[in-house]
Amino acid sequence: MRFPGFFAWSAFLFLGVAQFFPSLRAEISFTEGTLGEGTRWETPFHVIESNHPGPTVLITGGLHGNEPAGARAAEQIRHWPILRGRLVVLPRANQPGLRAGTRHLPKLAKEEADLNRNFPRTGADDEARSVIGQAVWTFARKLKPNWVVDLHEGYHFHQIQSKSVGSTILASRPGDQRTRPVVIRMLAAVNATIADPDKHFVPLRGTANGSLTRAAAERLGSNSLILETTTREQPLSLRTRQHRLMVRALFENLGMVPKDALTMTRPQGELNLRVALYDSGGVGGSGPRNVQEVMKAIPQSLTWRVGPSDIREGALSHFDVVIFPGGSGSKQAAALGIEGRRQVCTFVERGGGFVGICAGAYLAAANYKWSLKICNYKTFCEAREIPGVGRKSMWYRGPSSTVEMELTNEGRRILGDRAASFPVRYHNGPIVSPAGIDGLPGYQVLAWFRSEVAHYEPQKGTMVNTPAIITGAFGKGRVLSISPHPESSKALRSMVARGIQWVSGN
Ligand SMILES: [Zn+2]
Helix, strand or coil: CCHHHHHHHHHHHHHHHHHHCHHHCCCCEEEEEEECCCCCCCEEEEEEECCCCCCEEEEEECCCCCCHHHHHHHHHHCCCCCCCCEEEEECCCCHHHHHHCCCCCCCCCHHHHCHHHCCCCCCCCCCCCCHHHHHHHHHHHHHCCCEEEEEEEECCECCCCCCCCECEEEECCCCHHHHHHHHHHHHHHHHCCCCCHHHCCEEEECCCCCCHHHHHHHHCCCEEEEEEEECCCCCHHHHHHHHHHHHHHHHHHCCCCCCCCCCCCCCCCCCCEEEEEECCCCECCCHHHHHHHHHCCCCCEEEEEECHHHHHCCHHHHCCEEEECCECHHHHHHHHHHHHHHHHHHHHHCCCEEEEECHHHHHHCCCCCCCCCCCCEEECCCEEEECCCEEEECCCCCCCEEEEEEECHHHHHHHCCCCCCEEEEECCCCCEEECCCCCCCCCEEEEEECCCCCCCHHHCCCCCCCEEEEEEEECCEEEEEECCCHHHCHHHHHHHHHHHHHHCCC
């Protein structure tokens, strides 16, 4: 039976759209298709039809598989409810490359491996190379878009390292004179959010022979741009946001979105779990990557990276759970700022789930000026005099190590059954005890540390048999604080996945 499903989907879209623009009820339609169907290059495209006259804009991402921000931004932009015209999005053009993290189309000969050199070259026949290149080109020719905007990333800031095209907007010829005024607005919009002038986006003229935008400019008369963010030392959420800011400026100019429209909107579709994963200031190492691996175990789920600007814009309201991984709790708090922290607390109070791992568990605590105070525990962090060393804060217990952990009965119920005691990676996570704050419910212990690590003498005996994982309620929401790093062990990822699902209330 196909029809009941189809009607459920229509009803869902109807509600989803009504949420954004009550006046546009049911006028916007979201449909999907596939390019390269039945091949290993198979990849979805999305058509967002406003049903009001206006331009056709094609947004492409992921032509290079090692440039994730473009693919992610395109995937987010496809959920924008547009006011006029038609938005067509191909978020993951080089799907196998994105999965493998490689620039090129995997396993192809050199001359057709770079998807963004596979399109008809200047003066040559109107033929594209490679299966997916041909599929994309046939698709673009049929579409005849007024605009083609291809989202990429460079390795360095162009103003600092001129060999890289990072942080630029490249306008394809011919037509670069025509697109120039809009490019200036797009640059102004993104540069207004960047403090360091050396990291500002700058305009460049011309795009590579064989690129999608150049072929579209020459053969379809499209206004064609390549947007390039910079991967170097910048979180994925920031780069993704920069792409969205530039595209929003273009759409504002085309009358396709209202002024200052949200750049992150609620993801449409039949999803069981929408997770916001914080990856910005105060996050260190492989935390976000490991959490993404955890999320793969949860069917019908989606994980979007968020940073302080997204959170301050109110983006958490689109999600069921926010996750703060390892790093530094105080630096995460500083990056969020007062308004960001308020947004996180409000999100949980209204029923959102919070998962804090190591640094994220410090962030949720009740005992710091900067902490969120959404769970009723304090951390063992006071300074002690160490003979011959000086005054030292007790949170530091040395480099990453392995300790033993044991689930409680409630822990087994929520996180899944496990043997009596098992090893888990530990790296200076909080040692917690009740904070006794009035009006905040007490926490429940889901797991105990059954061994410990100590760097200073006074730490000995203060970790073993203290809580490793706890949970508490805050308003209508649930908080899960995890002191160690189960997400970095393959064997424990399903346990973390259960915890994330549990705090979502699903
Ligand atoms: Zn690229």
